[in-house]
Structures are given as structure tokens and as C-alpha cells.
Amino acid sequence: MVKYFNPKSLERLSRFHKLIQKEITGTPRELANKFNISERNIYLMIDWLKDYGATIKYDRKRKTYFYPKAFELKIRFYIKSIIDDEMRIIEGGKIYSTARILQGKTFSLPQY
Secondary structure (H helix, E strand, O other): OOOOOOHHHHHHHHHHHHHHHHOOOOOHHHHHHHHOOOHHHHHHHHHHHHHOOOOOEEEOOOOEEEOOOOOOOOOOOOOOOOOHHHOEEEEOOEEEEHHHHHOOOOOOOOOO
């Protein structure tokens, strides 16, 4: 499943992952306070990690989340300038690549 994050969310998810690896997360409420977010967002981050294949458990005695199986999270983020031949036209919720438009397979541009 594809997830879209802003850079702050990616950084938060990375920090959360590191705390789980070290098994020092604390309770969901403590985590929420640490990250200055709601508990609901903590559960969303757990779901995101699970979507990427992580198995996450919670130990009530130690009050921490942990990975019972090894899990590695690599986050890559880059910014790229789009050149003319990579541009896309968005119309009515559909995205058309310049190449498809030039091939005449999609539509003709409206005249203004």
C-alpha cells in the first residue's frame, strides 16, 4: 500500500521506528506526548509500519512496543525538478502524461 507523507511525518516515523528497535517507546499516551500528537496518530504509525511488513507487539510489563522479528525501515526522500517531457496534465481527476497526449491516445487540449 502506498502512503504519502510529509517530511515531518517521515522524520517522526523514523524516530518511532528507532524507539521500537531499542524497546524504549513507553505507553501510547507517553509516545503521543513525546511526539506532540494524538494517541490515534500513534496507532496510525503502527498501522503504517505493519503495512510495510513489520510485526509489532506491545509488552505491558515493560510498557514498550517491540519487534519480535527483525525489521528494517529505510526511508528515502528526494526532490526532483520536473522537466518539460516529464510534465503531466491533470484534468477532471485524470492524469495524462505528455507522451500519451502527443501520441493522440488520450484527448485534445481545450482551446481558450
